[in-house]
Amino acid sequence: MWNTFEDDRRYCDACERYVSYLLSPQDAYCARCGADVRLFSDEDRRRFQASLRRPLGPEDLLGGVDRRDSA
């Protein structure tokens, strides 16, 4: 059985949209341009984390800080 297409996308900063992606054991890459992808856009991630009321995860500590105010 296949997942729905929407369930199999992540956010690409380079494409500025949710894209299909290639998954390796440690990373995921945009299937369109090869850039790293993540589960959520900045806006969606803030919403998601606010909904969980939890501290920022490892990826936030490792380098997402300088990109999060690109409204």
Ligand SMILES: [Zn+2]
């Ligand atoms: Zn991309």
